[in-house]
Amino acid sequence: MSTFASIPAPIAGGELITPASIFQGESLSMTFLNSAIGSLRVEIQDADGKPIPGYTLDDSNDLYGDTVARNAIWKNNPDLGALAGKPVRLRFVMRDADLYSIKCDESQ
Secondary structure, three states: OOOOOOEEEOOOOEEEEOOOEEOOOOEEEEEEEEEEEEEEEEEEEEOOOOEOOOOOOOOEOOEOOEEEEEEOOEOOOOOOHHHOOOEEEEEEEEEEEEEEEEEEEOOO
């Protein structure tokens, strides 16, 4: 038997903030599902919870769909390599969405 779990957000919205951890990689991919009126955005914060310029919620593109391994995208900052080795927190703001997984990836 398999178990599959998600972090859900209702239509009114919700958010998830991860504990600080050392960022590894050059991109951030997620598996998520949202409805036609749902969305997901990601902010990267420093270890103290302060948004990192260029990776704020306002810089984050809305992500839509039912997808596996979709990269988070910020205006003018697609590469997260500059954050590698630094402690960061991830803030996910979702509306009518389910977040299943988060993965930091190296460029291929």
